[in-house]
Amino acid sequence: MADMPEFESDMHRTAVAQLDRVAERLNLDHDTHIRLRYPRRALVVTIPVRMDNGHTEVFMGYRVHHNTALGPTKGGLRYDEDVNMGEVTALAMLMSWKCALMGLPYGGAKGGVRCSPRSMSKRELESLTRRYTTEIMLFIGPDLDIPAPDLGTDEQTMAWVMDTYSMTQGRSVPGVVTGKPILVGGSAGRREATGRGIVYVLYQALHSLNEELKGKTVVVQGFGNVGGTASRILWRDGAIVQGVSDYKGGIWNSRGLDIRRLEEHVRESGSVIGFPGADAISNADILEQPCDILVPAAIGSQIREDNASRIRAHIVVEG
Template identity: 40%
Template structure:
């Protein structure tokens, strides 16, 4: 298999390539090639056995031309500075595309959270906030959950920030528990947003859901909600996986049964449950790599970045891919898929439901006025449908892929903000007049 590209350099290359024909100035492209500020910290953690360990923590505020920066915090042993900066760049594009008054950011800790006790996890989360307290805030940078972080961790972080600042600040973090100022509908938002993209795609392609087979790599919160909604629509979910491997059944799976088993046994097992009684069903165990190569109609990479590279792109049989993970297809592999006629709904569009409902949560926190679930879902559908329509129409009108169209829409919106401040053309004209 070909060597996986550096995720940040690959992200920058995409911006350069698309920026060349996006109709925006070189100044905008150049701004997107340079993160505004990146913070690194060594986080001390007193372990339960009394020993002291240190973990690397990162926060990148990539671009704030459209507003305060926004982005999740992930806990993973492979978190790196390059990864965090790439994710911050993608968040910048994503927020601009979604029409949110945000720039992009991202953070993370290089840690295997499964090896920590609950109390160690809490102490590490609070240590992260102590290290970053001066660079986050409701009008500066608003974190949220990401890989291996959740509502409880966000609640700890908000509590630590409020203790440091000695004031209530419900809008400093999104993705919190509802009783701590979180928003209803936030837990399902990323998956529901991806489902809305599939729905719009199906409407344009005149799909009959019952005839479509779906494989999903990853079975975390976002993948579960997407699978649940697709199953309700009539799609057949024939394969799912977690970090240890996957399962495949031509007959499809009952998603609620798989999720129940995953939550109780922490394993991916092909079961069908009636209330609390579950039984194994016929299935085939497969690897994550094999899942990507299944003969299905729709493939959903919902785990980590760079899982489809030039080394396996030709083996992908799905005609349509919806990226729920961030950056699951590298730029070289995407060229291969494009040549083969594979349609890719890009991550900056497909997984924007999470940051959109995080925006709703921030608005509720700033105003002190909570919304009901119907309002959240209705407004999410409006945002996602509007974004999908804009990307689809731009792609059709300008002969672009959906990813290229998404980046073009986002970069043109960023360009409008840069121009409003004054760009090279404006200041050059002023100099000549002088």
């Protein structure tokens, strides 16, 4: 099969390798197999933004549709300094599998902008989002492709996308995105949905092992919408959450963390770092701590060939 260097990345190689193994196991016909290896369409855009200092910076943006056999494409929009075409393409492919496995009438898509959202003001992020939306306008729509929040984006981002798209249609089009604020047509519980999904999967795993959650030790890498929600529910249900981390680093207490107090600390300080009664630990080391349950809920490629053998968790539930 011909290589396509445009999509080259570690994540894309992994996604394709997974597909190849499954295709062999299913005895998938060659034509279908090779078609699924690559996206149906991929768009690259440049996004000029006038920054608060008066200078203009140009950002790279992407939107990829992997497959449309089941219907319009669906997938998140991420803002991160490591975003690239290969990563976005791999994630679009994974969205195709998710939708198909759940019987949803959607294909997989993904989008992203290479930027550092934490270092940008709200005005800069709004300008970036609206210009990006304008550039991908012909690529999205309720019957074509529906973005959603992902790493570095949230309800506000989706509201900007929806508003920008709607202005070109002469009417409000809430169906162009999901994950938008409830006031403009969003769904209650959307912010916590992925974190709750982790908990549901974990309960099924424990049930299959004839085990209970109460008293189990848990480590969570990531304390945003996904990891934070999972931590709160697991702690509430009786698990001992020993360690959590965010983009600045991690904290650890073998006796367990009070997640309610930790959430208050994060609201005040912006990070888990400095939480009283906990020791500092790196994002890499927190993955290798002995525990019953490990929840990687940050960025991808955290468990790799070089550290997988040092993971000591009994159950790993990815976020």
